[in-house]
Amino acid sequence: MKKRILSGMRPTGKMHLGHLHGALSNWKRLQEDYECFYFIADWHALTSEYANTGIIKDSIDDIIIDWVSVGLDPEISTFFIQSHIKEHAELHLIFSMITPLSWLERNPTYKEQLKELTQKDLYTYGFLGYPVLQAADILMYKANGVPVGEDQAPHVEMTREIARRFNHLYKEVFPVPDVLLAPTSKILGLDRRKMSKSYGNAIFLTDTDDDITSKTGQMITDPQRARKSDPGDPDICNVFSFHEIYTPEDTVKQIEKDCRKAAIGCVDCKKIMAKNLCSALSPIREKRKELESDISRVKDIIDQGNKRAEIIAQQTMAEVKEAVKI
Ligand code: TRP
Numbered sequence: 001m002k003k004r005i006l007s008g009m010r011p012t013g014k015m016h017l018g019h020l021h022g023a024l025s026n027w028k029r030l031q032e033d034y035e036c037f038y039f040i041a042d043w044h045a046l047t048s049e050y051a052n053t054g055i056i057k058d059s060i061d062d063i064i065i066d067w068v069s070v071g072l073d074p075e076i077s078t079f080f081i082q083s084h085i086k087e088h089a090e091l092h093l094i095f096s097m098i099t100p101l102s103w104l105e106r107n108p109t110y111k112e113q114l115k116e117l118t119q120k121d122l123y124t125y126g127f128l129g130y131p132v133l134q135a136a137d138i139l140m141y142k143a144n145g146v147p148v149g150e151d152q153a154p155h156v157e158m159t160r161e162i163a164r165r166f167n168h169l170y171k172e173v174f175p176v177p178d179v180l181l182a183p184t185s186k187i188l189g190l191d192r193r194k195m196s197k198s199y200g201n202a203i204f205l206t207d208t209d210d211d212i213t214s215k216t217g218q219m220i221t222d223p224q225r226a227r228k229s230d231p232g233d234p235d236i237c238n239v240f241s242f243h244e245i246y247t248p249e250d251t252v253k254q255i256e257k258d259c260r261k262a263a264i265g266c267v268d269c270k271k272i273m274a275k276n277l278c279s280a281l282s283p284i285r286e287k288r289k290e291l292e293s294d295i296s297r298v299k300d301i302i303d304q305g306n307k308r309a310e311i312i313a314q315q316t317m318a319e320v321k322e323a324v325k326i
């Protein structure tokens with residue numbers, strides 16, 4: 001029997017290349033070897049977007065469309081929406097009774113977000129409990145592994161502690177899940193910071209060829225290379241990292257050589273990259289168009305996934321209630 005994995009995304013806007021190379025291509029690979037549950041964490045989105053909830057509902061169909069467009073297969077994997085499976089709230093409540101406050105206050109992601117997202121008031125009960133809800137998501141399906149980026153590893157660590165504590169207090173109900181760290185992606189934003197919608201440095205899966213060409217034009221290259229006659233260093237050039245993903249290998253080798261001896265200018269080099277990026281994204285956009293004109297298929301995918309998820313969630317909650325004797 002295949003091992004089970006589960007991962008989720010918060011619906012807080014459009015998907016970009018950071019999502020594609022950071023998470024989705026990894027999720028896609030894992031589909032072959034694991035039984036996969038992928039879900040939209042809309043309650044988690046509420047922890048920070050509670051004053052701006054429109055974006056949550058608006059992003060849900062879009063994200064499912066993106067998942068299918070990049071090659072996640074709803075026939076093989078289960079896609080569902082967190083808030084449709086009410087059991088997540090119930091398990092979150094039970095876990096909240098056994099999770100020490102000190103674990104939550106020590107959580108590095110919590111401390112960091114409070115410092116960074118200063119425009120939002122995040123001193124809420126729900127936001128502090130973010131990892132408790134995440135533990136409920138994961139343990140509900142008795143996932144053996146959780147594919148996430150490094151930033152989420154502390155949350156999975158806390159999930160492991162909550163599972164052990166529950167098993168110790170009541171009864172061995174939950175397997176202790178492993179973190180499956182996604183291979184780190186070399187994709188950065190246009191300005192070489194982490195790609196993020198809020199930094200305005202993202203290339204979205206929905207961008208047109210013109211958007212892509214003009215965004216590529218803004219990309220920072222080797223900052224030491226002031227003139228076209230100066231040799232460049234591809235190792236520190238963001239455009240070159242994109243070439244390594246989107247450009248055929250022999251061309252990449254040629255560009256590397258030419259860049260180092262100033263035989264190619266950045267403008268031309270970017271044009272080649274933009275063209276290859278456009279052709280890589282074009283089948284994804286085609287697929288997206290197809291689904292956008294068939295929203296009932298998207299609804300069906302969600303309904304089917306929710307049904308599969310619900311059956312497991314109900315079984316787990318029955319075991320939980322029996323263990324807790326409530
Ligand atoms: N916290 C995750 C993120 O921001 C999203 C998430 C919610 C999640 N529940 C999860 C990821 C369970 C993995 C497993 O990316």
Ligand code: SF4
Pocket residue numbers: 221222225232233234237238239240255259264265266267269270
């Ligand atoms: Fe980067 Fe290409 Fe310019 Fe070299 S030629 S610095 S690889 S954009």
